[in-house]
Amino acid sequence: QQQVKQSPQSLIVQKGGISIINCAYENTAFDYFPWYQQFPGKGPALLIAIRPDVSEKKEGRFTISFNKSAKQFSLHIMDSQPGDSATYFCAASLNDYKLSFGAGTTVTVRA
């Protein structure tokens, strides 16, 4: 049973639009929430991560929003570009050096 539920499974956005991916978790002991980006034929790579003591973290066009009370977090990709087309995975960790991954979201940015 997946400990982190991710939606949607896929999304299509126009260039310049906003992509939003949502994740939900049950275990309140999770203390680290990263997002990984995977391009076709490549392994996933860390994109951005957040800890539960902050509600938002922004790096360039990528923002994580974290809602501790709702046990949800989301990735927002602002001004989406064709180069952002990839599969995105959310994950969570119990400070035990293991990650529980969501099922992934394939993002397609149309030019």
Next chain:
Amino acid sequence: DADVTQTPRNRITKTGKRIMLECSQTKGHDRMYWYRQDPGLGLQLIYYSFDVKDINKGEISDGYSVSRQAQAKFSLSLESAIPNQTALYFCATGGGSSYNEQFFGPGTRLTVL
């Protein structure tokens, strides 16, 4: 040169065959992981190792075994491959100042006929 390498990159085998997937890293990390990726299921942890003498089962270890030959090498074996082990397999490392970040290899696409 890539920090985490996997061999082979692609492999087709038959049901019942034994197969080994190899992973090597030059990052000097202590922690190494094996995952399988299936469409719609994300990444599932098969085995992980926090040092050469430490091997642990992950979520889906049945049908798999591992060997940590050295700090830099971590191999995954399928003793008797079956078709539902057809998947994309990733090795990852972690350690040093990277806290919980994991660094993934390029993957091995395995097909079991």
